[in-house]
Amino acid sequence: xxxxxxxxxxxxxxxxxxxxxxxxxxxxxxxxxxxxxxxxxxxxxxxxxxxxxxxxxxxxxxxxxxxxxxxxxxxxxxxxxxxxxxxxxxxxxxxxxxxxxxxxxxxxxxxxxxxxxxxxxxxxxxxxxxxxxxxxxxxxxxxxxxxxxxxxxxxxxxxxxxxxxxxxxx
Amino acid sequence: xxxxxxxxxxxxxxxxxxxxxxxxxxxxxxxxxxxxxxxxxxxxxxxxxxxxxxxxxxxxxxxxxxxxxxxxxxxxxxxxxxxxxxxxxxxxxxxxxxxxxxxxxxxxxxxxxxxxxxxxxxxxxxxxxxxxxxxxxxxxxxxxxxxxxxxxxxxxxxxxxxxxxxxxxx
DNA sequence: CAATACATGATATGAAATAACATGACAAGT
DNA sequence: ACTTGTCATGTTATTTCATATCATGTATTG
Numbered sequence: 001x002x003x004x005x006x007x008x009x010x011x012x013x014x015x016x017x018x019x020x021x022x023x024x025x026x027x028x029x030x031x032x033x034x035x036x037x038x039x040x041x042x043x044x045x046x047x048x049x050x051x052x053x054x055x056x057x058x059x060x061x062x063x064x065x066x067x068x069x070x071x072x073x074x075x076x077x078x079x080x081x082x083x084x085x086x087x088x089x090x091x092x093x094x095x096x097x098x099x100x101x102x103x104x105x106x107x108x109x110x111x112x113x114x115x116x117x118x119x120x121x122x123x124x125x126x127x128x129x130x131x132x133x134x135x136x137x138x139x140x141x142x143x144x145x146x147x148x149x150x151x152x153x154x155x156x157x158x159x160x161x162x163x164x165x166x167x168x169x170x
Numbered sequence: 171x172x173x174x175x176x177x178x179x180x181x182x183x184x185x186x187x188x189x190x191x192x193x194x195x196x197x198x199x200x201x202x203x204x205x206x207x208x209x210x211x212x213x214x215x216x217x218x219x220x221x222x223x224x225x226x227x228x229x230x231x232x233x234x235x236x237x238x239x240x241x242x243x244x245x246x247x248x249x250x251x252x253x254x255x256x257x258x259x260x261x262x263x264x265x266x267x268x269x270x271x272x273x274x275x276x277x278x279x280x281x282x283x284x285x286x287x288x289x290x291x292x293x294x295x296x297x298x299x300x301x302x303x304x305x306x307x308x309x310x311x312x313x314x315x316x317x318x319x320x321x322x323x324x325x326x327x328x329x330x331x332x333x334x335x336x337x338x339x340x
Numbered sequence: 341c342a343a344t345a346c347a348t349g350a351t352a353t354g355a356a357a358t359a360a361c362a363t364g365a366c367a368a369g370t
Numbered sequence: 371a372c373t374t375g376t377c378a379t380g381t382t383a384t385t386t387c388a389t390a391t392c393a394t395g396t397a398t399t400g
Contacts, residue, residue: 018318044397046347065387078349085388086348101271102326104356104387119311121320132314136327139309141289144302148188149334150291156272156328157306164319216378235356248380255357256379274356274387 018121018130018163027057033112034096043094048077052087053108056097062105062122062129100129102158107131117155123163130163188291188300188333197227203282204266213264218247222257223278226267232275232292232299270299272328277301287325293333300333 034053038045045053055071056063065084073079088106091097097106098118109118110131119134134157136142145152162170204223208215215223225241226233235254243249258276261267267276268288279288280301289304304327306312315322332340 018320044347048348066385080350081388082350082390083348090347101328119306119314121311121315121318121322123320124323130318130320132311132318134306134311135309136289136304136306136329139305141291141302141304141327141329144289145291145329145331148291148300148302149337150188150293150300150329151331151337152291152329153294153331155330156326157311158271158326159306159311159315159320159322160325161315161321161323167319167321214378218379250381251357252359252381253379260378 018123018128018165023060027054030057030108030110030112037094037112043090048072048083049087049090051075051077052084053091053096056091056106056108060108061127062100062103062107064103064105068106098131100158101156102160103127117157119157119159121159121161121163123166124160125162125166128163128165188293188298188335193230197224200227200278200280200282207264207282213260218242218253219257219260221245221247222254223261223266226261226276226278230278231297232270232273232277234273234275238276268301270328271326272330273297287327289327289329291329291331291333293336294330295332295336298333298335 031054035045037043051072052068055068065081065088068088069079069081069084072084077083088097088099092099092106095109095116096112097108098120099106100120100122102122107120107129111118117134117136119132119136121130121132123129134155136155136157137145137152141155142152144150201224205215207213221242222238225238235251235258238258239249239251239254242254247253258267258269262269262276265279265286266282267278268290269276270290270292272292277290277299281288287304287306289302289306291300291302293299304325306325306327307315307322311325312322314320
């Protein structure tokens with residue numbers, strides 16, 4: 001058995017922000033932007049890392065580490081968990097990929113290059129994931145944190161619900 | 171080995187919102203409130219479920235399912251994963267306990283009875299967890315969701331950082 | 341070219357979660 | 371009382387996610 005999360009409605013052009021778009025261009029642009037940042041910052045976008053990033057950009061939805069691993073194996077890369085996790089660590093550390101805690105899975109960043117604290121909308125039916133901006137530290141939470149003396153370093157914001165497509169079908 | 175998450179600074183009186191408080195009273199009140207809700211709503215707070223809830227209230231921090239399981243075993247309950255997961259499911263479903271996605275762990279709700287969409291502050295050093303309110307659907311994220319046609323059903327908001335205690339020590 | 345950082349490969353294991361099936365406890369309907 | 375249905379629990383096995391560790395390789399860079 002291959003470890004793809006769910007049957008998953010495979011469409012040629014997947015949603016970003018749940019919208020149809022020119023996917024090929026979108027992948028290429030993102031990749032180029034990551035390459036640029038790597039070379040200016042002296043980061044090493046090695047073959048495994050690049051491959052993982054490409055896969056995630058291509059899919060445009062959250063993939064589990066083992067789904068990624070399967071694909072790496074298929075392409076002749078190492079096929080043991082650490083291979084995938086190390087590549088993912090690198091990509092996450094540098095903001096090229098985000099981890100979706102709710103799903104224990106990973107998505108390529110939709111706005112690479114921009115510093116951001118991302119928020120995600122996750123469709124519980126088709127697993128599509130869209131990235132948005134958030135500013136949680138600015139709102140009620142920020143106030144609570146200041147009141148409590150808690151220093152926020154990082155936030156996870158994930159909304160679960162139904163994407164437009166799935167809403168329609170229901 | 172027993173599966174307690176980390177060495178964990180055991181203190182007699184643990185933080186709620188990172189503050190000292192009369193823990194015994196706090197546990198009792200919470201438990202009473204849950205019992206009340208169960209009886210008015212016809213929910214069955216069985217021995218396992220009650221025990222798990224007590225443990226979480228007592229600890230006042232996030233415990234993993236297997237740490238819970240260890241304690242259940244010690245008390246003579248079933249010791250297989252489903253036992254813990256089922257009790258946790260019940261408690262989470264009914265809002266008596268929350269899952270911290272970031273930690274794959276569980277905490278007792280600090281405001282049982284009030285309907286709420288909780289937000290958490292998690293200390294990355296000592297694993298203390300404080301619960302606050304959030305209204306993520308009201309802010310930037312809500313706007314993005316409406317724009318995208320995404321229907322939010324539930325949100326996860328978790329802030330990671332340093333609690334007052336750990337900040338001091340640093 | 342040697343020293344050193346960093347990246348990968350491979351083995352093993354730990355930790356989190358669920359599937360599937362059997363048993364028990366209890367209330368409602370006949 | 372007995373059967374049926376529902377819900378909770380127990381148990382086995384397996385899947386999925388993640389990391390520790392050690393050995394090996396490959397770039398820089400001094």
